[in-house]
Amino acid sequence: MREYLVSKLAHTAIVVLCVLTLVFVVLHLTGDPVMMMLPSNASQEEIQALTVALGLDQPLPVQYARFLGRIARGDLGVSLQHQQSAMGLVLERLPASMLLALTALAISIVIAVPLGLVAAARRGTAIDHVAVGLAALGQSAPIFWTGLMLMLVFAVTLKLLPTTGYGTWRQLVMPALTLAAYPTAAIARLVRAGMLEVLEADYVRTARAKGLQERRVILKHALKNAALPVVTLIGLQFGLLLGGAIVCEMIFAWPGVGRLLIFAINNRDFPLVEAAVFVIAMVFVVANLLVDLCYGWLDPRINVRS
Amino acid sequence: MRFARLAALLTLAVLAAAAPVAAQDTLVIGQGADIITLDPTQATQIHNLNLFYNVFDALVTWDPKDLGKIVPELALSWRSVNPTTWQFKLRQNVKFHNGEPFNAEAVKFTVERLITKGVHQVYGGFSTIDHVEVVDPYTVNVVTTKPDPILVKRFAGYGGQMLPPQYIKQVDWKAFAQKPVGTGPYRFVEWVKDDRVVLEANPDSWRPAPKIKKVIWKPIPDTFARVAALTRGEAQLITKVIPDHVAQIEKAGCCRVEHTLTNLVTVYLINAKTGPLANTKVRQALNYAVDKDKIIKELYSGYAIPIGSGIPNTDFGYNPAIKPYPYDPARAKKLLAEAGYAGGVDVDIQSGNGIHLNDKQLTEAIGLMFQAVGVRAKVGVLEPAQRGQLLRSNTFPGLLLADPASTTYDTDGVLWRLRGPGGIVHSIWPGNAEGTRFYQLMEEARYSLDSAKRLKNYHEAAQIYHDEAVELFLFQGELIDAARKELVYKARGDQRILVYDISFR
Amino acid sequence: MVPLAAAVVCAVFAPQLAPHDPLTGDLSARLRPPTWMDAGSRAHPLGTDQLGRDILSRVIYGARVSLLVGLVSSLIGGTVGVTLGVVSGYFRGRVDTVIAKLIDIQLAFPFILFAITVIAVLGPSLRNLLVILAVSGWVTYARVVRGQTLSLREHDFIQAARGLGSPAWRIVARHIVPNVLPYALVIMTTEIGRLIVLESTLSFLGLGVPPPTPSWGMALADGKDYLVSGWWLATFPGLAIMLLVLSMNIMGDGARDLLEPRLRGRRAGAGTQGAT
DSSP states (O other): OHHHHHHHHHHHHHHHHHHHHHHHHHHHHHOOHHHHHSOTTOOHHHHHHHHHHTTTTSOHHHHHHHHHHHHHTTOOOBOTTTOSBHHHHHHHHHHHHHHHHHHHHHHHHHHHHHHHHHHHHTTTSHHHHHHHHHHHHHHHSOHHHHHHHHIIIIIIISOOSOSSOSSSHHHHHHHHHHHHHHHHHHHHHHHHHHHHHHHTSHHHHHHHHTTOOHHHIIIIIIHHHHHHHHHHHHHHHHHHHHHHTHHHHHHTTOOSHHHHHHHHHHTTOHHHHHHHHHHHHHHHHHHHHHHHHHHHHHOTTSOTTO | OHHHHHHHHHHHHHHHTTOOOOOTTEEEEEESSOOSOSOTTSOOSHHHHHHHHHHOOBSEEEETTEEEEEEESSEEEEEEEETTEEEEEEOSSOBOTTSOBOSHHHHHHHHHHHTOTTSSSOGGGGTTEEEEEEEETTEEEEEESSOOTTHHHHTTSTTOBOOOHHHHHHHHHHHHHHSOOOSSSEEEEEEETTTEEEEEEOTTOSSOOOSOOEEEEEEOOOHHHHHHHHHTTSOSEEOOOOGGGHHHHHHTSSEEEEEEEEEEEEEEEEOOSSSGGGSHHHHHHHHHHOOHHHHHHHHSTTOEEEOSSSOOTTSBTOOTTOOOOOOOHHHHHHHHHHTTOTTOEEEEEEEOSSSSTTHHHHHHHHHHHHHHTTEEEEEEEOOHHHHHHHHHTTOOSSEEEEOOBOTTSBHIIIIIHHHSTTOTTTTSOGGGSTTSHHHHHHHHHHHOOOHHHHHHHHHHHHHHHHHTTOEEEEEEEEEEEEEETTEEOOOOTTOOOOGGGOEEO | OHHHHHHHHHHHHHHHHOSSOTTOOOGGGTTOOOTTSTTOBTTBTTOBOTTSOBHHHHHHHHHHHHHIIIIIHHHHHHHHHHHHHHHHHHHOHHHHHHHHHHHHHHHHSOHHHHHHHHHHHHOSOHHHHHHHHHHHHHHHHHHHHHHHHHHHTTSHHHHHHHHTTOOHHHHIIIIIHHHHHHHHHHHHHHHHHHHHHHHHHHHHTTOSSOTTSOOHHHHHHHGGGGTTTOTHHHHHHHHHHHHHHHHHHHHHHHHHHHHHHHHHTTSOSOOOOOOO
């Protein structure tokens, strides 16, 4: 187990480093943050002065080396636009993003798992069709659409919930529901598919033949085995939810990391983009690590090292 | 079962009672983006500037009844001692929010910061200043390198806010940008990033107490969500309303739209260095091809006036004799044929998406109008950094949407600041290069203290600008805000939101 | 099935079916409601959009972009994903490690940054959009196919082929790929729907198909400001997207249900290394 963890950590470190390098290259390819920092009447002189002050006049390899050095010290730099620690800015927003992502994930699991189970158990019936239909619905509407429709119905027309913002649980409802739509659909379909497959497997038929109650059969044996791919998907979704909540955050004025990332990208604020990507990547790999550990617990037969 | 129903009813009741009602002395303002700093020298976008105008004061400001005219704020009077020196007499007994006094030392400290290059964003507006002399605690001399006719006006523009020397020496600039201190009618309470900025009335202000005691600025990026917040009462004032939402807001019954003409002109800059666009006839044809009245009526709810030259009617130097290009597609086709493009010509027309009001729609609509006269328009929608890049490097391929404004209500600011030496679009039109008549007229006016001569120069320059169709001239626009009916609020042409002047009925 | 067929028909026969030119419009006739409403007119059965263009025509022509986006992008993504997945699963070892890292790097890298970069460097165009969308999806195929390959390679008939000295590429091509393709196809049905929806989200963020090309996704994004005053702008393209995705999903689920019994015979009863 220890050997496994160590190799996993090494893998993680390499992945994160590669991601950061990619971001570095990509940002420097596409734009000049100085352009975004000075007003339109800035003179060439001013532009040059600021470029030098930010160290952006150095050749790329030099900038990259400096960048690596800073990362090694744990310093992800100062946001060009905000003039504050980039990491600090990201960490300020992280709780809001985590709250939204976890709530959305919780909602989706709570709805999707039973939905998928029931659909599989009652395959071919009306319930199954409804479930499939709902899943398709969840996956066929872009997030901004779902969000705005919810806002229109619940906040504007029915006046039940506040439109935007952060701080009260009522303000969490619509963003979380919006964000949960796609994962719910994806998880429900996967649970259904996994369960269908497993329900026909030999050992389940054996258990049935032995006369065990249907429900016990499902819950005890089938679920545990169908859980594997679902758990993987959940881990994957969580990571995606963090960085992918951008649109949701924009619509509901939710102060999360996604909005910050978009702002940073639009302004080519290199350190801020790096810091935001770093945090998102870290959350993603940690989530996946947990998933892998679950893997091992759920099915010891699986060679955890592959 | 009954219990469940009761619980459900209670839940609904609690949810329904949720709609927040602000106390009558707290104002919530919904803007389109969060601010990035509270240091007045580090930002130039209006949604950020609005915070500065409430927390800080400047030496002078615009007369709300006659924008473009200067009235005193922290400076009670001023005069020109010699062609390069302006003397300001300061208001006495004014304190910063931390208690330190406002005096000539503060002015000197502020101006010296303003003329330091490379540390902030507003240098360009004050680059003509050479140094500051303290004459006595309430008298200060500002000395320029060359005669500067609009020196005093510069202090009314952005960057002119007076800064607290003792406080900044104590905490340093970075902390100041997070927790500002000024002399304004409102002082800073808190800033929760991407969520809200809270200001409260300054009890020691030199002004009489304002009606609004607390103001909360909330960034709500989505246009629809912003309107929804207004109609729900979560915000009592919102900015940047798109024209297509005007009818919706007025129908809602709770709110109304406040709009007014600004000093911003909406034009498409034309890269006239090479290609078909270097030919004056082609540029003129483009101007004739656009039905400005229809665009204003349909896309902007009538909230704009067409312009003939790139200067708004609020600015000194505006020439009312220059009429906008009329809509004349036949003439456009004729001009294109004369220029040798009877068979059509390819032109790029670009803008951002959401950077300017209705930018994408406007570009698409104009693209269609171009097609109708035989111009093959290639519409391009750019993301912000890309647009910035193309603009700065002057490499945008054809037309690019822009809304220049003069921060000094002077033609120098709206035209020469952009096209003069060191200006951002200095090199896209050969006609403003050194040696041309246009250059001569504009440079003379920039450094002349003779108002009449400046006016004459600007009139002639504007005529050249119009005749050469240097830009695709569209219109001078209005800003559109929306407010609850119970809010006493009038939109200002300089786009400033001064909470001091706002109140509830 | 029906929505897909309808979409294909629209895409192919758009010029014949559409009553108006989808690219031109009269500003004075903008935001007209559909015929059955008060201010509607016969000329524009589904109303006009914010530039006066006919919505019905734009929906019909929009099928082209949506299908192109869905099919082509998922084909590219699928091909890349299946290839890498099979290679990774069959050869294992170093290759597998590298590809696994690639997958994780891709997943941890924010998609939005990638999309903005491609647009910024290569310019906004339909072709670049296809590239962006293709890249967004290959990972799903790779992971699933890798899992399948891992389990397949342990089977007797594969071992036998290796024992006989068959070259690797032939084993992969003749035995592995045909067995993983059905899974890839199932994934593809979901992917097509997801990509069409993603196109809309990218349009909302300003990274979609450049105007004036009609696209369902862009129409939906443009229509978001008119939910109250012009609901028809977004509703009809939105319905089109929804119906297409619904039908693709149902087809996918059906295909998967079909696959299960067929493939179970091949597997040695391990049971649970299911599709991830």
